[in-house]
Amino acid sequence: MTYSENWMSLTPTTPVGSAFDESALVAKAKAGDAQAFSDLVNHYERKIYRLAKHITQNDEDAEDVLQETFLKAYEHLENFQGNSKFYTWIVRIAVNESLMKLRKRKSDRTVPLDEPVDTGEEMVAREIAVWEDNPEQRYGRDEMQEILNSAVQSLKPDFRTVFILRDIEELSTEETAETLGISIPAVKSRLLRARLALREKLTRQFKRKGEDVFAYL
Amino acid sequence: MLTCKQFLQELNDYLDPNTDPDLKRKLQSHVTECPNCFVIVDTTQKTLQVYKGVEPQTIPDDVKSRLWKALERKIAAKKQAQS
Ligand SMILES: [Zn+2]
Numbered sequence: 328m329t330y331s332e333n334w335m336s337l338t339p340t341t342p343v344g345s346a347f348d349e350s351a352l353v354a355k356a357k358a359g360d361a362q363a364f365s366d367l368v369n370h371y372e373r374k375i376y377r378l379a380k381h382i383t384q385n386d387e388d389a390e391d392v393l394q395e396t397f398l399k400a401y402e403h404l405e406n407f408q409g410n411s412k413f414y415t416w417i418v419r420i421a422v423n424e425s426l427m428k429l430r431k432r433k434s435d436r437t438v439p440l441d442e443p444v445d446t447g448e449e450m451v452a453r454e455i456a457v458w459e460d461n462p463e464q465r466y467g468r469d470e471m472q473e474i475l476n477s478a479v480q481s482l483k484p485d486f487r488t489v490f491i492l493r494d495i496e497e498l499s500t501e502e503t504a505e506t507l508g509i510s511i512p513a514v515k516s517r518l519l520r521a522r523l524a525l526r527e528k529l530t531r532q533f534k535r536k537g538e539d540v541f542a543y544l
Numbered sequence: 545m546l547t548c549k550q551f552l553q554e555l556n557d558y559l560d561p562n563t564d565p566d567l568k569r570k571l572q573s574h575v576t577e578c579p580n581c582f583v584i585v586d587t588t589q590k591t592l593q594v595y596k597g598v599e600p601q602t603i604p605d606d607v608k609s610r611l612w613k614a615l616e617r618k619i620a621a622k623k624q625a626q627s
Contacts, residue, residue: 359626361619368615372608373600390607394614401618450552452584463597475598494592519556526584526591533590 353413357404364404368397371414374496375421381491382425384480385432392428396421411502418496419506422488429484450520454527456534478528482521489514490521546574551581555588 347370355363372393379392400407400417407416463471479487492503493514504514546554551574557563558571575582603611 361623364619365612365615368611372611373603376603376607377600390610393603393607394611397611397615398618401615401622452552452580455580455583456587457583458587458590463594471594472598472601475595495595495598515556519553522556522588522591523552525595526588529591529594530587 349413350409353407353409357407364401367413371417372397374414375417378418378421378491378496379425381476381479381495382422382484382488383428385428388425388428388432392421392424395424399424415498415502415506418492418498422492422506426484426488450523451527452523454530454534456530458530458533459535462533474529474532478525478532481528482524486517486521486524489517490525493518494522545577546570548574548578548581551575551578552584555585558585559589559592 349367349370352363352367356367375396376389376393379389379396380386383389383392396417399420407413459465466474479490482490488507489503492498492506493500498506500511500514500518504511507514509517551558551571554567554571557567558575563571575585
């Protein structure tokens with residue numbers, strides 16, 4: 328077993344700062360160039376991991392999804408037509424894997440699927456207040472991440488997934504509809520509700536304090 | 545004049561740069577006159593900004609190394625099957 332040699336052969340070669348040519352790498356990978364495939368993995372692994380973590384909200388599941396996504400992509404590379412972007416294709420695989428994990432957990436009943444109290448169904452804007460300036464600078468990186476994550480986590484999976492694909496992964500409405508197998512109007516209405524629910528949560532967190540005091544001066 | 549509820553329904557169109565200019569103008573006139581919806585637009589835009597500003601976290605080393613080992617096995621298996 329020459330593990331270490333194989334291992335070395337898979338180290339990414341794309342130098343930092345050099346242009347990343349997705350379609351060229353995909354063509355090479357399809358022709359059997361393992362190095363080209365590993366460059367693609369190296370380029371997208373963080374985004375896929377983030378996506379999986381956002382949807383599944385679970386470290387273990389996210390790791391499984393990460394592996395499954397790239398293993399399946401490698402296995403089915405010949406079937407990839409190149410009509411869509413490679414990235415969109417692997418996102419679709421990752422979303423399907425993540426949703427399967429969610430469904431499995433739901434049926435296991437070992438982990439309660441989040442049933443948020445005050446988000447989702449209703450289209451509301453109750454918190455109407457301006458934000459303090461630059462919350463990004465006021466909170467540490469990790470704290471900010473925590474705030475944003477817990478807000479996303481509180482959304483129902485249907486809404487959460489649409490928000491992640493549209494506003495974080497920046498897929499188009501059409502791509503999102505196709506990936507999730509739902510209609511374009513459904514994407515639009517879920518996105519609106521998700522955005523409003525997050526706005527509501529973050530406003531509670533980031534609204535300018537002491538506004539009332541000011542009013543009485 | 546639109547009601548706030550009607551405006552809220554169209555909020556995504558208002559935020560979308562590709563929205564039809566006529567609709568945009570109609571929505572804009574509500575925002576100009578309604579301080580509440582002005583704040584809602586502003587805080588929704590900020591919400592989207594903070595999410596877009598988040599860099600993907602690095603993958604923990606052990607997770608990463610398991611991914612690459614799995615890939616390596618897969619690639620080796622494929623090569624073997626072809627030869
Ligand atoms: Zn209004």
